Amino acid sequence: xxxxxxxxxxxxxxxxxxxxxxxxxxxxxxxxxxxxxxxxxxxxxxxxxxxxxxxxxxxxxxxxxxxxxxxxxxxxxxxxxxxxxxxxxxxxxxxxxxxxxxxxxxxxxxxxxxxxxxxxxxxxxxxxxxxxxxxxxxxxxxxxxxxxxxxxxxxxxxxxxxxxxxxxxxxxxxxxxxxxxxxxxxxxxxxxxxxxxxxxxxxxxxxxxxxxxxxxxxxxxxxxxxxxxxxxxxxxxxxxxxxxxxxxxxxxxxxxxxxxxxxxxxxxxxxxxxxxxxxxxxxxxxxxxxxxxxxxxxxxxxxxxxxxxxxxxxxxxxxxxxxxxxxxxxxxxxxxxxxxxxxxxxxxxxxxxxxxxxxxxxxxxxxxxxxxxxxxxxxxxxxxxxxxxxxxxxxxxxxxxxxxxxxxxxxxxxxxxxxxxxxxxxxxxxxxxxxxxxxxxxxxxxxxxxxxxxxxxxxxxxxxxxxxxxxxxxxxxxxxxxxxxxxxxxxxxxxxxxxxxxxxxxxxxxxxxxxxxxxxxxxxxxxxxxxxxxxxxxxxxxxxxxxxxxxxxxxxxxxxxxxxxxxxxxxxxxxxxxxxxxxxxxxxxxxxxxxxxxxxxxxxxxxxxxxxxxxxxxxxxxxxxxxxxxxxxxxxxxxxxxxxxxxxxxxxxxxxxxxxxxxxxxxxxxxxxxxxxxxxxxxxxxxxxxxxxxxxxxxxxxxxxxxxxxxxxxxxxxxxxxxx
Amino acid sequence: xxxxxxxxxxxxxxxxxxxxxxxxxxxxxxxxxxxxxxxxxxxxxxxxxxxxxxxxxxxxxxxxxxxxxxxxxxxxxxxxxxxxxxxxxxxxxxxxxxxxxxxxxxxxxxxxxxxxxxxxxxxxxxxxxxxxxxxxxxxxxxxxxxxxxxxxxxxxxxxxxxxxxxxxxxxxxxxxxxxxxxxxxxxxxxxxxxxxxxxxxxxxxxxxxxxxxxxxxxxxxxxxx
Numbered sequence: 001x002x003x004x005x006x007x008x009x010x011x012x013x014x015x016x017x018x019x020x021x022x023x024x025x026x027x028x029x030x031x032x033x034x035x036x037x038x039x040x041x042x043x044x045x046x047x048x049x050x051x052x053x054x055x056x057x058x059x060x061x062x063x064x065x066x067x068x069x070x071x072x073x074x075x076x077x078x079x080x081x082x083x084x085x086x087x088x089x090x091x092x093x094x095x096x097x098x099x100x101x102x103x104x105x106x107x108x109x110x111x112x113x114x115x116x117x118x119x120x121x122x123x124x125x126x127x128x129x130x131x132x133x134x135x136x137x138x139x140x141x142x143x144x145x146x147x148x149x150x151x152x153x154x155x156x157x158x159x160x161x162x163x164x165x166x167x168x169x170x171x172x173x174x175x176x177x178x179x180x181x182x183x184x185x186x187x188x189x190x191x192x193x194x195x196x197x198x199x200x201x202x203x204x205x206x207x208x209x210x211x212x213x214x215x216x217x218x219x220x221x222x223x224x225x226x227x228x229x230x231x232x233x234x235x236x237x238x239x240x241x242x243x244x245x246x247x248x249x250x251x252x253x254x255x256x257x258x259x260x261x262x263x264x265x266x267x268x269x270x271x272x273x274x275x276x277x278x279x280x281x282x283x284x285x286x287x288x289x290x291x292x293x294x295x296x297x298x299x300x301x302x303x304x305x306x307x308x309x310x311x312x313x314x315x316x317x318x319x320x321x322x323x324x325x326x327x328x329x330x331x332x333x334x335x336x337x338x339x340x341x342x343x344x345x346x347x348x349x350x351x352x353x354x355x356x357x358x359x360x361x362x363x364x365x366x367x368x369x370x371x372x373x374x375x376x377x378x379x380x381x382x383x384x385x386x387x388x389x390x391x392x393x394x395x396x397x398x399x400x401x402x403x404x405x406x407x408x409x410x411x412x413x414x415x416x417x418x419x420x421x422x423x424x425x426x427x428x429x430x431x432x433x434x435x436x437x438x439x440x441x442x443x444x445x446x447x448x449x450x451x452x453x454x455x456x457x458x459x460x461x462x463x464x465x466x467x468x469x470x471x472x473x474x475x476x477x478x479x480x481x482x483x484x485x486x487x488x489x490x491x492x493x494x495x496x497x498x499x500x501x502x503x504x505x506x507x508x509x510x511x512x513x514x515x516x517x518x519x520x521x522x523x524x525x526x527x528x529x530x531x532x533x534x535x536x537x538x539x540x541x542x543x544x545x546x547x548x549x550x551x552x553x554x555x556x557x558x559x560x561x562x563x564x565x566x567x568x569x570x571x572x573x574x575x576x577x578x579x580x581x582x583x584x585x586x587x588x589x590x591x592x593x594x595x596x597x598x599x600x601x602x603x604x605x606x607x608x609x610x611x612x613x614x615x616x617x618x619x620x621x622x623x624x625x626x627x628x629x630x631x632x633x634x635x636x637x638x639x640x641x642x643x644x645x646x647x648x649x650x651x652x653x654x655x656x657x658x659x660x661x662x663x664x665x666x667x668x669x670x671x672x673x674x675x676x677x678x679x680x681x682x683x684x685x686x687x688x689x690x691x692x693x694x695x696x697x698x699x700x701x702x703x704x705x706x707x708x709x710x711x712x713x714x715x716x717x718x719x720x721x722x723x724x
Numbered sequence: 725x726x727x728x729x730x731x732x733x734x735x736x737x738x739x740x741x742x743x744x745x746x747x748x749x750x751x752x753x754x755x756x757x758x759x760x761x762x763x764x765x766x767x768x769x770x771x772x773x774x775x776x777x778x779x780x781x782x783x784x785x786x787x788x789x790x791x792x793x794x795x796x797x798x799x800x801x802x803x804x805x806x807x808x809x810x811x812x813x814x815x816x817x818x819x820x821x822x823x824x825x826x827x828x829x830x831x832x833x834x835x836x837x838x839x840x841x842x843x844x845x846x847x848x849x850x851x852x853x854x855x856x857x858x859x860x861x862x863x864x865x866x867x868x869x870x871x872x873x874x875x876x877x878x879x880x881x882x883x884x885x886x887x888x889x890x891x892x893x894x895x896x897x898x899x900x901x902x903x904x905x906x907x908x909x910x911x912x913x914x915x916x917x918x919x920x921x922x923x924x925x926x927x928x929x930x931x932x933x934x935x936x937x938x939x940x941x942x943x944x945x946x947x948x949x
Contacts, residue, residue, distance in 0.1 A: 041763075042764075044762070044764040044766055044896075045725070045764075045766055045894060045896035045897065047892055047893070047894055059894060059895075059896060062758075062761075062762035062764060063762070080892050081892065082809045082810060082811055082850065082891070082892055082897065083807075083809030083810065083849065083850075107849070133834075134834050238834075238836070238837055486804065486806075527800060
C-alpha cells in the first residue's frame with residue numbers, strides 16, 4: 001500500500017515537476033535570428049530586445065545574426081536601428097522554427113521626396129552637364145560669364161568667339177537659353193568688350209544652377225530644335241554681399257541683401273567704356289572704334305510661406321558701338337544701338353507630392369543699325385506665359401505637364417540696299433516696312449520613371465495648338481539613363497523637335513525648323529578624373545539662311561566628342577577635348593559639306609590654383625577654319641556704278657586658315673577680414689596669331705584679303721568685396 | 725567595435741601624449757581590413773571619424789597639409805557611402821565644417837552651404853539626433869558674422885542639450901555631440917557675457933559629464949561672475 005502511495009506521490013510530484021519544467025521552458029527561451037534590410041543585406045549593430053526588458057537586449061553581428069538569451073513569453077520582440085522603422089512582433093509562445101528572420105523596413109525616405117518636389121528640373125538626369133556658380137568662377141575661359149563657361153565644353157561648337165550657345169554643330173538660333181523657366185532669345189551683348197569676345201546678358205552672382213542639354217532638349221520646354229541651357233537664379237542668399245569692380249573697360253557694382261528671414265534682393269549695374277581698353281590694345285583690335293554699355297539688373301525673391309515663393313528678375317541694357325565693317329566692296333563704319341528691357345516673374349507652390357509653377361516674361365527691345373545705305377530699325381516684343389504642374393505619381397514615377405504661350409512681334413523699318421552688293425551710302429536703297437508676328441501655343445507631357453536604382457527612363461510629348469496658318473506638329477522624345485554604379489553614366493536619347501527661326505533684317509519671317517536627333521553620352525567620374533564621350537546624329541530640316549546668297553533646307557550632322565579632365569594634384573588640373581563634326585547640307589537638291597565641317601576641334605586647359613599665391617589658367621583652342629564661297633571675279637554694272645561679285649560655282653569652296661588661340665587668365669584673391677580684393681588679368685591670343693574671320697575684296701574683286709579675329713589683347717581689373 | 729567611439733578617443737589621447745599617430749593608423753588598418761570582409765556602412769562611419777581625429781592630431785602637430793589630407797579622406801568615404809543615415813550625414817557635415825579652415829576664402833561660403841544642407845538632412849532623417857543640431861550650431865558658431873553666422877547657434881544648442889545622447893542606445897553607435905554642445909553653449913554665453921546662463925549650462929554640463937576636460941576648462945572663466 002505504502003509503496004503504491006509512494007509511487008503515486010512520486011509520479012504526481014514527477015509529473016508536476018515535469019509540467020512545471022515544461023511550462024517554465026515555454027515561458028523563457030533563447031531567440032536566434034537574422035536581421036536584414038529590404039535588399040536582403042545584413043544589418044549590423046541593430047538592437048534586439050523585449051519590450052519588458054529593454055536593457056537586457058543584444059545586438060546583431062556583422063552578418064546580421066543575433067542571439068537573445070532570455071526572452072519571456074508572451075512579450076513583444078523589438079529590433080531597432082538608425083534609419084529603419086523599429087520592428088515589433090508580439091510572440092505569444094515559443095517559435096516553431098529554430099530562428100526568426102526579420103526584414104527591417106527603411107524609414108520613409110524624406111530626402112527622396114524632397115528631391116522630387118524641389119526645384120530641380122524633372123529632366124535633371126538627362127542633362128549632360130550641370131554647372132554651379134563655383135564652376136563658372138573657376139572656369140578657365142568664362143571670365144565669370146555663365147554662357148562663356150559653356151564654350152569650354154566639347155559640345156560647344158562656336159566658331160565665332162561669341163557667347164551665344166552653339167551646340168553640337170547646330171546654328172545658335174536653334175538652341176535656346178531658358179532663365180527661370182522662360183526663354184531669353186538672343187541672350188548676348190553686341191559689343192566685343194573684352195579680348196575674349198562677346199559676353200552674355202547674365203551675371204554669375206545671380207545664378208544658382210545651370211543645366212546644359214547639348215542635344216535632345218527636354219520637352220518641358222519648346223521652341224528648340226538643337227539644345228537647351230536652363231539657368232536658375234538663386235533661391236536663397238548665403239550672405240549679404242557688396243561688390244564694386246573696376247577694369248579696363250568697366251565699372252560696376254553689385255549688392256546682395258537679405259530682407260528678413262525669407263526675402264532677399266540682388267541688384268547690380270555696370271557701365272562699360274572704350275577709352276582705356278582701346279588705348280591699351282591699340283592696333284590689335286582691327287574693327288572696334290567705340291562702344292558704351294549701361295546695364296542694370298534686379299532680382300527679388302521671397303518665400304511667401306514654407307511652400308510657396310515668388311521671384312522677380314528685371315534687366316535693362318543700353319548698348320551702342322561703332323566698328324568698321326566690310327560688305328562686298330564697300331568698307332565703312334557701322335553704328336549700332338540697342339535698348340532692351342525684360343522682366344521675368346515666377347510663382348512656385350510646392351506641396352508634398354506636387355509642384356506648381358507660373359512663369360512669365362515680358363521682353364522689349366529696340367535697335368538701330370546704320371551701315372552704308374543700310375539703315376535698320378527693329379522693334380521687338382516678346383511675351384511668354386507657362387504653367388507647369390509636376391506630380392509624384394508613385395515613389396519612382398513623376399510626371400510633369402504644362403502649357404506655354406509664346407508671342408513674338410517684330411516691327412521692321414528698314415532701308416535696304418537695292419542691289420545686295422552695292423552698300424555705299426550713295427548706292428540706291430528702298431524702304432521696307434514690315435511687321436511679323438508669331439503666336440506659339442504648346443502643351444506637353446513629360447514623365448520620368450526610375451525603373452530601378454540603375455535605370456531611369458523618360459519620355460516626352462509636346463504639341464502645338466496651331467494659330468493662324470501654322471502647321472500642326474508633335475515633338476516626341478525618349479531617353480534612358482543607365483547608371484550601373486557611381487562612376488559610370490550612360491544617357492541614350494532620341495527625339496523629334498521643332499522650333500521657329502528668329503526674324504532678322506536678312507529674313508523677316510518665322511520659319512518652322514525641325515530636327516531628328518539621336519545621342520549617346522557616356523561619362524566616367526571619380527574624384528580626380530572626369531572622362532566623357534558622346535556620339536550623335538542629327539537630321540535638320542527647315543530654312544537655313546547662311547548668307548544673302550546661300551540658302552539650304554536640309555542638314556545632316558554626325559558628331560563625336562571626347563573629353564578628359566584630370567586633377568594632377570591639389571593645385572594642378574588639366575583638361576583636353578576633341579570634337580569631330582561631319583556636317584552635310586543640302587543645296588539645290590544635293591548634299592555637300594557645310595561651312596562648319598570640323599575634322600578636329602581641340603580644346604585644352606591647364607589650371608594652377610594656389611590661393612596663397614595666385615590662380616592661373618591657360619586655355620587653348622585649335623580647329624580648322626570654316627568654309628566659305630569665294631568671289632572670283634567682278635562684273636561692272638552701270639546701274640550701280642559698281643562691280644557685282646561673281647561667286648565660285650562650288651559652294652563652300654574655300655577655307656579660312658586654321659584657328660588657334662592660346663589665352664591666359666590669372667587672378668589673386670586677397671582676404672582682409674570682412675573685405676576681399678580680387679585682382680585679375682588676362683591675355684587673349686597670346687601668340688598674336690592672325691585668325692581669319694572672313695574674306696574681304698578689292699572694289700573689283702580681283703584681290704582677296706582677310707579680316708582677322710582679335711589679335712593679342714590685354715585686359716585687367718579688380719573687384720572689391722564686402723561680406724557682412 | 726564595441727565602444728568604438730571611446731576607443732578612438734582614447735587612442736587619440738595616447739597619440740597626443742606620445743606625439744606619434746601610429747596607434748591611430750593601426751586602428752584605421754584594422755577597420756579597413758574589417759570593411760573589406762564585412763561591407764557595413766557603420767565601419768566606414770568609424771573610419772571617417774578616425775580620419776577626423778587623425779586630422780586633429782596633424783593640426784596640433786603643426787602639419788596642416790596632412791591634416792587636410794586626412795579630413796578630405798574622411799569626407800570622401802562619407803560622400804561615396806550609399807544609403808546614408810542621419811548619423812552619416814551629421815558626421816559628414818562636421819567633417820566638412822572642419823575642412824573649411826584649409827580651403828580658400830572664395831570656396832568657404834560654398835562649403836558652409838554644404839555643411840548646412842547635410843546637417844539639415846541629418847535632422848530630417850532623425851529629428852532626435854543631437855549631433856544634427858550640434859553640427860548646425862557649430863557651423864553657425866564658427867561662421868564669421870560677415871558671412872551670416874552667429875545667429876542660430878544658441879537655439880540649436882539649447883535643442884541639442886535637451887536631447888538624449890543616442891536615440892537608439894548602442895555601444896556601436898556614436899554618442900558624441902551632447903558634451904560638446906554643453907561646452908559650446910557655455911562658451912557662447914561667456915562670449916555674450918550672459919553669466920547666469922553660462923553658469924547654468926556649465927553646471928548642467930559638468931553634472932552630466934563630470935570627467936569632461938573641455939567643460940571643466942571653462943570654470944576659470946566663470947569664477948567670480
